[in-house]
Each structure stands twice: as structure tokens, then as C-alpha cells.
Amino acid sequence: MISPPASEKTEIAGDARKVSVAQVLVYELRVRDAMSKPPITAAPTESLRSIQHLMKEHRFSGVPITENGTLLGLISIEDIINALDHGHINDPAAAHMTRGLVTLRDHYSLLRAVAEFDRHGFGRFPVLNTSDRLVGMITRGDITTCLMQHLEKRAEEALAHEARLRATHTADEAAQRVVIRAPVRTGDYDSAGKISQRMRQLLRDRAIDPEIRRRAAVVAYEAETNIIIHSLGGEVSVTIDPDQVVIEAVDVGPGIDNIEQAMQEGWSTAGRLPRELGFGAGMGLPNMRRCSDRFEVVSDSDHGTRVRSEIHLRKAGAPST
Amino acid sequence: MRTQNPIKLRPLLATLRAEVLTDHVPEEITGGYCSDLLSDVLAHAEPGVLWLTVQVHRNVVSVAAMKDVAAVLLTCGRKPDSASLAEADEAGIALLTTPLSTYEAAGKLWEAGL
Numbered sequence: 455m456i457s458p459p460a461s462e463k464t465e466i467a468g469d470a471r472k473v474s475v476a477q478v479l480v481y482e483l484r485v486r487d488a489m490s491k492p493p494i495t496a497a498p499t500e501s502l503r504s505i506q507h508l509m510k511e512h513r514f515s516g517v518p519i520t521e522n523g524t525l526l527g528l529i530s531i532e533d534i535i536n537a538l539d540h541g542h543i544n545d546p547a548a549a550h551m552t553r554g555l556v557t558l559r560d561h562y563s564l565l566r567a568v569a570e571f572d573r574h575g576f577g578r579f580p581v582l583n584t585s586d587r588l589v590g591m592i593t594r595g596d597i598t599t600c601l602m603q604h605l606e607k608r609a610e611e612a613l614a615h616e617a618r619l620r621a622t623h624t625a626d627e628a629a630q631r632v633v634i635r636a637p638v639r640t641g642d643y644d645s646a647g648k649i650s651q652r653m654r655q656l657l658r659d660r661a662i663d664p665e666i667r668r669r670a671a672v673v674a675y676e677a678e679t680n681i682i683i684h685s686l687g688g689e690v691s692v693t694i695d696p697d698q699v700v701i702e703a704v705d706v707g708p709g710i711d712n713i714e715q716a717m718q719e720g721w722s723t724a725g726r727l728p729r730e731l732g733f734g735a736g737m738g739l740p741n742m743r744r745c746s747d748r749f750e751v752v753s754d755s756d757h758g759t760r761v762r763s764e765i766h767l768r769k770a771g772a773p774s775t
Numbered sequence: 776m777r778t779q780n781p782i783k784l785r786p787l788l789a790t791l792r793a794e795v796l797t798d799h800v801p802e803e804i805t806g807g808y809c810s811d812l813l814s815d816v817l818a819h820a821e822p823g824v825l826w827l828t829v830q831v832h833r834n835v836v837s838v839a840a841m842k843d844v845a846a847v848l849l850t851c852g853r854k855p856d857s858a859s860l861a862e863a864d865e866a867g868i869a870l871l872t873t874p875l876s877t878y879e880a881a882g883k884l885w886e887a888g889l
Contacts, residue, residue, distance in 0.1 A: 643832070643834065644832075644833060644858075646834050646837060647834060647837030647838070647840075647841070650837070650841060651837065651840065654840070654841070664822070664843065668822065668841065668842060668843060671840075671841035671842075672817045672818075672841060672842075675817060675837065675838065675841050676814065676817065679813070679814075679834075731813075731830065731832055731834065732811050732812055732813040732828070732830040732832075732834065732835070733813055733814070733834075735812035735813070735814040735815050736814075737812070737814035737815060737817070737818055738814055740818075741814055741817055741818045744818070
């Protein structure tokens, strides 16, 4: 015989332990949570007629008769009907009330209360506290209403909890740093824009202002094409933080002879092929600087060129600072 | 260049003798921009414009996407390769072609009120 795998066993055990929310509530909730309180009571000297009015007014089917907070008996709707039938509606309650009542304690669980309803078949129970004082009345309807209210509350709490989790998740995501890093090859014109496209998507996911997204895209695209056109190969990295994106282009050479000249619009050292493709307008570095909040070029013939651009991020619709 | 009021693109297609090459075409354009230099477009094109160019390689689509250009009108009867076309469809950038030169096409657009 093959024994089931451990994970399956755990699952079965988990299933057996699964208890519905309603079941838990029936254990957790007490009679005092569901009962109507304070109880509407009548004195033993009160007439059945006035108790009938009391029932009508409060839509009760039973009124407990008390004296100084001690339960003496109960007048039910049947007692009133009998009194009308037999013409003793003006008699005092004490003469016709049901005595020796079965009562529930306010600390009983609702599960026990339901069992008592089933056992006795009564429509209502008076509820006593541990000092034997009448503190409320309970019906099956009270129990149902109480359970429904608590189920609803639990459901709302669960939804709120879920929403909070989602919000935290989103916040985590936004707080997360994302880094895109990719090699860029010389002359690989067909791959130009791959990194900036990915970055654009990430910035869009973060609901960054479209104008800022476009600026970042221009910088990333120019960074990529600069390496493709001018360098011996390099790498572009994009680091997205909640408040800024940093685009860095590093190549292995040959380096820029005169950065000041390279920063002038229209100055280009691009060859014929890139120019035919529409590159080499001599606007790459100036474009990048214009679109950046902070911009830096370091270059020498030994180590190649490192371009760093910083762009401050702002959500769409957020006020500019 | 960007006009104050967006203008419907479809009615202009006949005037431009333009053919739509991509699956979709934008409803409106907010202006036009003529350039064959990608960096120049990156620097100066406004979002939502119609970009007129003779360049047809896939970087045109990339640049158009970067700048949220509405559509690209390839002039002088230029046609993109299938890679550019597929990329344009994916990026939601409309590609159009016209036998007119950039100068003629821009003139027609200007006359039409763009």
C-alpha cells in the first residue's frame, strides 16, 4: 500500500479543522450579545389589558412580570387571547401569568441558547444574569439577527483587511527600486529603444506624469543610440525609485575628445550610415541635458564615456514642486 | 507646431492621397511635425502630432512611441518594412504613407487648417 504524500495529509487535516465563520460565531457570541435589553417588563399588579397594550406597542409576544428586578412569571400572547376569551382581561397579571419559567443565563453561548430553544420549543426566554436579575429577553429571531449582523461585520472587516493588504502591496511596489540594465552593442540600430520602451512601461505602471515619462524616454533613447552610434559598446542602466529615475550610459570608449563641443546642438561625429537612418543630428547630448533634472558627462580616451541623468518623478495629476 | 484645436485625421487622408498601413488610425491629430532627424523629433515634437518623415526603419516607431506622437506619415511613397509595421501595430502608432513629398504633404495639411 502506498501512503499518501505528506502534503496531502496536511491538506486533509486542514479540511477536517475547517470551521465556518457562522459556527465560530455561534460559539463566540453570548446570549447577552443577542438579547433585547433592557427588558420591557410589567408589575404583577398590572392588568392584562395594559399588558396587551404594551405588547401591541412594542410588538412583543411575551412580557415578563417582575418585582424589584426579580422575575416572577411571563404573560404571553396566548394568555391575553385566553383572557379575552374568558372575560378576565382586566385581571392583574399575577393571577394568570406562567410561573416557574425556564430561563437562560446571559453568559450562555448562542449555541447553547439554540439548543434550549430546540429542547423546549418556546418562542422566547427571559435572560437572567448571575445575580438572578432579569436583564433581557431573547427569541430565535434575535439570534438570527445577531448572527447576520456579526457575519456582515466580519465580511466588512475581511474586505477592509483585503483592501489594506492591496494598498500595502501597491505601496511596497511603488517603494521598490527597479533596475533595468542591458548591454548595448555598437551598430545595433535595430535594438535602439528597447531599454527606453521597458522603462516607459514601468513608469506608466507607476502612473508617472506623461510629460515626465516622455522626458525620461528621450534621455534613455538618446543614451542607447549614443552607444550604438559612437561607442565600441557599453551598457545602459535605468534605476527607478519612487521619487526619481536615474539613467546611466557607460561605454568602453573611445571617449569624447571635447565634451563642450559635443554638448553643442548640431555638432556630430556620426558616420554616413547612422545619418542616413536619421541619427547623428548632433542633438543627443543636448537633448539629454534638456530633459534631465541633473545631468553629467564624464569622458576620457582611456575609460570611455559615462553619462548620468537624473529625472525627478511625479505622479500624473500631482502638483509640481 | 501644434494647433489649438485638434483636427480629424480621416477626412485628410484623401487630400494627402495617404494610405493607412497599420491596424488602427487615430481619430484626431493636434498638429504636425516635419523632420528626418530622430533627435530633432525627440527634442521638438509635441505629443499627439502627425510626424512627416522619409525615414522608414523601426527607430521611427520607437521615437514616435517615446514622444507619444499620434501617427507617422511616411512621405515620397516610402513604405516601412514588416518589422517596423508589426512594431507600430504593437505600440499603437499609426503608420501612413503618401506619394507626396514632405513639403507637399505639409502644405496640404496647412491648407486644411492644421
